[in-house]
Every structure is written in C-alpha cells, then in structure tokens.
Amino acid sequence: MEALSFNFNPFPVLETERLVLRQYTAQDAEALFSFRSNPQAMRFVPRPLQQSVDDAMAMIDLINNGIAANDTIAWAIELKSTSKVIGSLSFHVIQKEHHRAELGYMIHPDYWGKGIVPEAAAAAVHYGFNHLRFHSIEAIIDPVNVASARVLDKLGFVREAYFRENFVQNGVFTDTAIYSLLRSDYLNNLKE
Secondary structure (H helix, E strand, C coil): CCCCCCCCCCCCCEECCCEEEECCCHHHHHHHHHHHCCCCCCCCCCCCCCCCHHHHHHHHHHHHHHHHCCCCEEEEEEECCCCCEEEEEEEEEEEHHHCEEEEEEEECHHHCCCCHHHHHHHHHHHHHHHCCCCCEEEEEECCCCHHHHHHHHHCCCEEEEEEEEEEEECCEEEEEEEEEEEHHHHHHHHHC
C-alpha cells in the first residue's frame, strides 16, 4: 500500500457552528501564549510552559513550517462570535506510511466545559478521514485527564492501550492512555 501524501496549500479552513479552524499567523502569538503559558491549560501537555510571546511566535513558525512541508497540520481554534483564538488542534504526528495520525487539542481554561473541543475535534476528524484518507486516528492522553477522555468517547474513540509510568512529565513518572478511531468505525457511527 502506498504511503499517504498531502498538499496543505491552500490551507484547509474548517468551519463549525461556532468555530473557524484556521492557520496560525504571527498576529496569533499573544493568544497562543495566553494558553501555552497557563499552568492550568498545560497541566496535561508534556511540554514546558512558554515564557514569552517570542516562544509562541517560534511555535507558530514551527507549526507553519510543518504545514509548508506537508508533514503536519495544526489549526488555531477561533470563535466566530469574537474572532478570538482560544485554542489549538492538530494532527501533529502523521505516520504517512501507516495512514495514521495523532490528534492533539487544547483550549484556554476560560472556555472549558462549553463543548468547544468536541465541536472542533469532530471537524478535524471528519477532515482527516474524508480528505486526508487516514485509516485511523489516535490520541494519547494522561488518564487523569477525564475531560479529554470524555471528548474522545463522544467522538467514538476507544481506549486501545494503557501504559503505566511510561512518561516523565515535570520530573514525575505518569501513565498514558492511547485512544483510537478507525475510519470504518467512524463511517459506521455516521450511519447510526
């Protein structure tokens, strides 16, 4: 089977009822910094807190370089009502030869519990299966993050694996859970 190939030019803007998922620009650096520097927002993200808007700008450059190389894709989650960027969603690891991608997402804590992540992630999953032709999509989470597990459950993902203390975050060994969704299960869920 042939490996997948992509062309993210033009960038695929996705819209939902309340959201626009669009490419990051330099003007989004402060918004990105607002949640990537927030300890509450970053609690389950195994990356250091950003220390400055320059860190956010460097991340935007890294994201956009991955998009330009057609290797990864990330969207800024923007509220239609305010045009404010409140989160991020991505297929940040794409295994082209295996037709599989890893989904990641986060939003500013001010917007937790409002159904924004499931709404955004559903649009990305749809795009991943119907346009990028993924066979499967996975998500790797800290099992303590029950909100993220609920998002994945809503989207039809199933827990495939649980690894005990296999990851060091902030100097502490933590567990990870891997969830996945097969394209065939996704399409069957749409029929129900």
